[in-house]
Amino acid sequence: QQQVRQSPQSLTVWEGETAILNCSYEDSTFDYFPWYRLFPGESPALLIAIRPVSNKKEDGRFTIFFNKREKKLSLHITDSQPGDSATYFCAASSNTNTGKLTFGDGTVLTVKP
Amino acid sequence: EAAVTQSPRSKVAVTGGKVTLSCHQTNNHDYMYWYRQDTGHGLRLIHYSYVADSTEKGDIPDGYKASRPSQENFSLILELASLSQTAVYFCASALSNERLFFGHGTKLSVL
Numbered sequence: 143q144q145q146v147r148q149s150p151q152s153l154t155v156w157e158g159e160t161a162i163l164n165c166s167y168e169d170s171t172f173d174y175f176p177w178y179r180l181f182p183g184e185s186p187a188l189l190i191a192i193r194p195v196s197n198k199k200e201d202g203r204f205t206i207f208f209n210k211r212e213k214k215l216s217l218h219i220t221d222s223q224p225g226d227s228a229t230y231f232c233a234a235s236s237n238t239n240t241g242k243l244t245f246g247d248g249t250v251l252t253v254k255p
Numbered sequence: 256e257a258a259v260t261q262s263p264r265s266k267v268a269v270t271g272g273k274v275t276l277s278c279h280q281t282n283n284h285d286y287m288y289w290y291r292q293d294t295g296h297g298l299r300l301i302h303y304s305y306v307a308d309s310t311e312k313g314d315i316p317d318g319y320k321a322s323r324p325s326q327e328n329f330s331l332i333l334e335l336a337s338l339s340q341t342a343v344y345f346c347a348s349a350l351s352n353e354r355l356f357f358g359h360g361t362k363l364s365v366l
Contacts, residue, residue: 151295174353185259185357186298186345231297242313243355245290245297 145169148232148246156254161219163249165232170213172234176243177206177217180229189230190217222253258282261346261358268365274333276361278346284356286349287329289313289321291342292360298345304329336365 149164165175176191192199192206192215199206203222208215219226232246259280268274280287286305290298300313302321310321318340320332329348333340343362347355 146297148297176353178355183359185359186347186355187357188354191353233298242300242303244314245299247295247297 144246145172145244146232146234146246148230148249150249151247152250152252154252154254155222157222157224159222161222161226161251161253163217163219163230163232163251164214165216165246166212166214167234168213169234169236169244171236172244173237174235175206175208175215176233177204178231178233178245180231180248182228186231219251222251224253224255227251227253259346259348259356259358261344261361263361264359265362266364268333268336268363270337270365272336274336274340274363274365276331276333276344276346276363278329278331278348278358279327280329280346280348280356281327282348282356283326284348284350285326286351287323288347288349288355289319289329289331290345290347291315292345293342301331301344338365341365 155161177189178186179189180186190201197208203220205218229248231248233243288303289301304310304323322330343360347357349355
């Protein structure tokens with residue numbers, strides 16, 4: 143059973159639109175949720191992260207919305223730019239699980255100019 | 256910024272051969288990880304280490320061994336490479352699980 147699920151697998155938006163990437167999880171002990179971004183040929187890099195004490199985390203054009211009851215979260219990218227085109231991974235970890243990160247399968251975002 | 260260097264950047268191996276992927280980090284991080292990425296899939300944890308001379312099994316350890324001879328170095332070993340091990344392999348290091356610093360990956364093709 144996949145612990146972290148992402149949807150959609152791929153998403154195309156126009157420049158200036160808001161992209162919404164979804165993530166859900168199974169393990170109720172998960173208490174840390176980072177999003178990593180991977181550009182082709184580059185290294186995955188931490189973009190933004192949230193802990194369940196909050197239901198929202200903002201960093202510039204990137205916002206995580208978190209719903210603990212439904213075990214769902216989403217990443218909103220406002221005013222999307224072609225340079226945002228990349229694969230976005232939702233991940234989760236639990237302090238009871240030695241802190242190992244479990245990743246979703248990723249969403250490939252394409253922003254068209 | 257943490258520096259994690261993987262070598263080689265790409266490799267072609269033959270089925271049944273031995274493959275060693277190397278990872279070197281220069282930031283005093285205790286934690287190191289090996290993940291693999293398959294097309295259309297996320298990053299899956301193979302092995303990890305919290306301290307030199309000790310390694311732990313991740314979620315998909317079968318067919319892989321790991322070695323952490325020093326804090327800076329972490330190797331992934333495929334004793335008998337198989338077609339199913341064709342993938343991109345990422346090494347990462349961290350002070351804690353809150354921010355992993357990844358290398359650029361090694362693209363492994365097993366023929």
